[in-house]
Amino acid sequence: MTKKYTYLFREGNEHMRELLGGKGANLAEMSNLGMPVPYGFTITTEACTQYYQDNECINDEIKAQIFEYLDKLEAQSGKKLGDTNNPLLVSVRSGARASMPGMMDTILNLGMNDTVVETVAKLTDNPRFAYDSYRRFVQMYSDVVMGLNKSRFEKIIDDVKATRGIESDLDLTADDMKELVVRFKQFYNEQLHTDFPQDPKEQLMGAIEAVFRSWNNERAIYYRRMNNIPSSWGTAVNVQMMVFGNMGNDCGTGVAFTRNPSTGEKKLYGEFLMNAQGEDVVAGIRTPQTIDHLKEVAPQAYDKFLEICDTLEKHYRNMQDMEFTIEKGQLFMLQTRNGKRTAQAALKIATDMVDEGAITTDEALMMVEPQQLDSLLHPMFDPDALKAATPITTGLPASPGAGSGEIVFSAEEAIQAKEEGRKVILVRLETSPEDIEGMSASEAILTVRGGMTSHAAVVARGMGACCVAGCSAIEMHEEEGYFVVNGQRFNRGDVISVDGSTGNVYGQAIKSVPAAITGDFERFMEWADQRRTLQVRTNADTPRDAKQAYEFGAQGIGLTRTEHMFFEGDRIKAMREMIVSKTTEQRRAALAKIEPMQRKDFEGLYEAMQGQPVTIRYLDPPLHEFLPKTDEEIAELADEMKMPKEELDAVIANLHEFNPMLGHRGVRLAITFPEIAEMQTLAVITAAINVQNRHPEWNIEPEIMIPLVGSVHELKFVKNIVSKTADKLIKDSNVDMKYHVGTMIEIPRAALLADEIAQEAEFFSFGTNDLTQMTFGFSRDDAGSFLSDYYDDNIFDSDPFAHLDTKGVGKLIQIAAQGGRKTRPDIKLGICGEHGGDPASIDFCQQVGLNYVSCSPYRVPIARLAAAQAAIKFGK
Known part of the structure; x- marks a missing residue:
């Protein structure tokens, strides 16, 4: 059976969003609800996908269906495209399944040509309207289909207005509009060396193809990357009979929301223009009137619109954003969709609608996009x-x-x-x-x-x-x-x-x-916390960051990068002293200077978290990162170390690595220099004991994370050092304290051998930054120089360092989670890379069954909401 690529509005419904796109599905639903929707049909997202598979060509099968449904539209409307007695004019609009306002292209008044415009002028007894519609069509078609910038046409309009001595487009007469059409077509011919197309079917196919093309224009690609929308979705195209808001003063067009999209207030909110077409309102060229004035200008249309607004909000159980046109006093609905809103408005609308009994708390949680919360933080x-x-x-x-x-x-x-x-x-x-x-x-x-x-x-x-x-x-x-x-x-x-x-x-x-979580925000986040099963921790290296995260609802620290504590003042000097030391005794002496500083830092973290778990990662980067770079700094360090500069130059040169990301770092440092792990364990455990003694009501259980492990033998070696040091400290302090030793899974080998590594590791934390880097073979520091080409060519939809690669990196995480649980059923599993604050990645963590995600402090509320939404979506 031939695949169906086209649907009349009345053949679809709101559940066909993936096929019909958001606009097509909602037009179908409004039609089925008996609302005044101009007739039309939708060309599916699958047709767009096929267009790209066919090397950006609309194949004969799809063309045949388009013309078949054009015949059906003509039968419904009683009008015919290109007819000289009763012509049909249509709009051609994009409609992806996810709302992408303004990102793709639209063409209005299609079907106009030199003969049709005269027919429209006679039928309406309004030549100005007819030629205004024609000049708009020429301008839109030239811009969207043929790539002639619309600003060039605006200059022609300005020239005509200047010649006539007028300032407003509304003051242009019918003759002025005729002149504009002539000059527009002349400009078209000069630029493209061909006449403006007069065949409406040629116009239609050109417009449909342009909408398909616009799925991959620069702004659409950028919007998709920003909103994590896959390029494989494609866009539908809606071909709809035109209704006209620019036929006179009893006509108009507008955009309205069922509630205020800025504040969330339960009050109809919007704008309209009389004697205008739809693009005039959103383009901002003319200043519109507020929607409440419509009841004075067109009271019958206003009353009908109020009724429809109420019906649509109740039907979709969400605030609606609608476009409408009034033609000769009669209201027509051109679109409805869940309205974009500010974060403040989103929270107020969600909580208000729960209080009104209109929606459940689960529905309220799904109404707010997690990323929106960022603006409140x-x-x-x-x-x-x-x-x-x-x-x-x-x-x-x-x-x-x-x-x-x-x-x-x-x-x-x-x-x-x-x-x-x-x-x-x-x-x-x-x-x-x-x-x-x-x-x-x-x-x-x-x-x-x-x-x-x-x-x-x-x-x-x-x-x-x-x-x-x-x-x-x-x-x-x-x-x-x-x-x-x-x-x-x-x-x-x-x-x-x-x-x-x-x-x-x-x-x-x-x-x-600073921002604060209060009022609707606080109440909403309480609902999220009640619903989610994933814990949300934070990545924090300082007590200040940890305190901020705790105030934002973090349930512990999932990652403290201890190396960030080594770069300040006296610490960097002691660290450099340790690195250039020739003997273990010299290294221990240098580390002894650092230990009290680290201990104080860890105490601050434990205090900020008030008994919540704190995971501390041991030293990770290669040692050369701590050494001076300039001749002046090297000479200063040589003087402090009482060693010849040439000797220090040799040490620095010896530590230089060709690929330090794959070099002497992480667990390898602790194996070469066990005294580093000893010092860090002394700081971690002593700090925990001190804070526990100050706050006996807290239950502090340090979590020590060994980075870059690829073999169980590496982990076992370092764990023995940690355990020996920690056990003695705890015994000597006469306290009852547990601690846990785990590892960061960031090497593919560790993921594949997780069942072995879990013999020693009490927890896994997936370091997805490095795991992504090592799985792809991309440097996250350098990939930006070429990834833009991947986006442009649709090789990647998004940055794998921003949104987790669930196919490749995700498979390694699944293997590691299964392997770890097989060996140690109670193993704790978390994620602490940048993906821990990304809603799409949190969906994946929920499905894999991780225990927690960890993210930067300002993303904690975002992760809390995303985790609640993941629990709702995946039923866990």
Whole structure:
């Protein structure tokens, strides 16, 4: 049987999202609910996948089905594409299964040509509308299908307005619109050396192919990587009968949310424009009216819309983001989807809907994207500092948060500044989808044009970025590198501050204050903790980090990197002294200087964790990393060590390794220099005893982790040193204390021989940074120089150092978990690489049955929620 690549809206439903994409599935569902949805059909995501398999060509089988369903659409609508009596015009829109607002392409008014436009003008008795629709189509088609930048067409519009002495597009007459069509087509011919296509079926196939192509445009690829969306999903294409909001003053278009996407308030929230088409609202070219004014302009449509909003929110059990058009007073629904919202709004909506009895706590937990919480965990502006500051202007509070930084005027500048470690505010007349990477690199986004549903606002809310939009008081001089507001000039590089909660913009840097988990946030996280089965620990090397993580809900420390404690002041000197020592006695003397410092650090960690488990990894990096690099530093150390500089040069040269990541490090150091393991054990156990004595109510059980083990014999050798030292300390102190010795699984051999290693290891912690590096054979420090090519060519969907490679690295983790449990059924299993704070990787940890994940302090709440969602999804 031939595969079905096309579905009428009425043939689908909301459960067919993978096939029909989010937009197609929801249009089908609204149609089945009896809502006023213009007729249409969906070309499936499988057709997109087939398009790429066929070397970016739509095959004959898919073409045949498209034209078959075009016939069905014509029969439903009573109109015909290209007809000179009753022409059908359609929109062609993308629709991936995951919402990707603004990332892919859309074409409106398709089917217009030189004869159809005259028919439309006569049928509507509105030549201006007809030619306005035609010039929009030429501009969109030229941009999206043929790659002619839309800004070139905007310049032609500006030229016509200047000639006519008018400022607004609305003041363009029918004759002006006709002139624009002529000039647009002339420009098209000049650039492409061919006439603008007049055959509507040729137009349709060109548009469909362009939407398929847009699945792999730069902004879509970047958005997918940022949101962990696989390239294999593809996008569906929706072909839908046009309804027109630009036929006159009884027509309009708008975007609305069933609740406020910035604050979460239970109140209809949105914007509309009369005598406009859909793209006008989100593009920010005209300033729209708020949705509550619609009841005055089009009361019947407004009442019907309120009814539909209520129905959709109850049906989808979530806040909805909807697009609508009013044609001659009649309401039509063009889209609904779960609305993007700020983190504050997400928490309020989730908790409110539970209180309203609309959803369960499990549903509430699934409504909030874990990554969103990040915006709540970073500093906000200090209220006292705000009182002392005066805004230079105020715009629309499009996405809450606070950001201070240098002014930049382009996405490219923002990206470069981030790479240089500078904080910036991206200031734009209006943002477009191409700006997404620059928006992501900025502390905040500030736009002159656009409303609360503009591209800048929607994308900023989705990524948790601070945004103030529609700041019309700003006079932009982007090419000259400055803007003026209320007579005051601000140049590129000047520092400003943006408050996305109030819309205020300040001409100075403003002090920030730490975030806190309170109110809806605290209550929501309590639900998450009740639901999850994975514990969440933190990676912390200092008491300050450990304290922050504990306040964010960490249940212990999964990784303390002790080498980070060696680089300060006197410690680095003692460490260098140890490294260049020639005898064991000299090394012990140097280590004796370090031990009290390490002990104090460990006491601080135990205190911060208040009896929760603390896993301390022994010295890992190669010794050359601690040695001086410059001639001046080498001479200074030689003088301190009372040795000739030439001799120290020789020691440093001897320690240099061609590939130190695979060299003399980790457990190998403890085997060569057992006194290092002795010193660290003395510090770990003595610190634990001291804190236990101060806090008898706590149960402190140190966890000692030996890194880079690849053989059970390595672990056994070092464990004997640890046990001998620790047992004597505990016995001499007359305390009842348990401790545990385990290893970090970061070498493929260790994963494969985990059953053997578990004979000595009481716990495994998967160090996925190195495990990924060694499994792929990539250097995580250098891979960035070529991985971008892998993304561009769809070899990888994402960075394997950011999202766990579940196929390869994941298989090693599964083998190790099974092997470890076979030998030691009660073995504790955790993960402490960067993947420990990544929601997709946490899903995998839940499925494998690990005991805990460990992540950086500011990702602890994210991991707590991701772990709860994983428990809900996978039923464990």
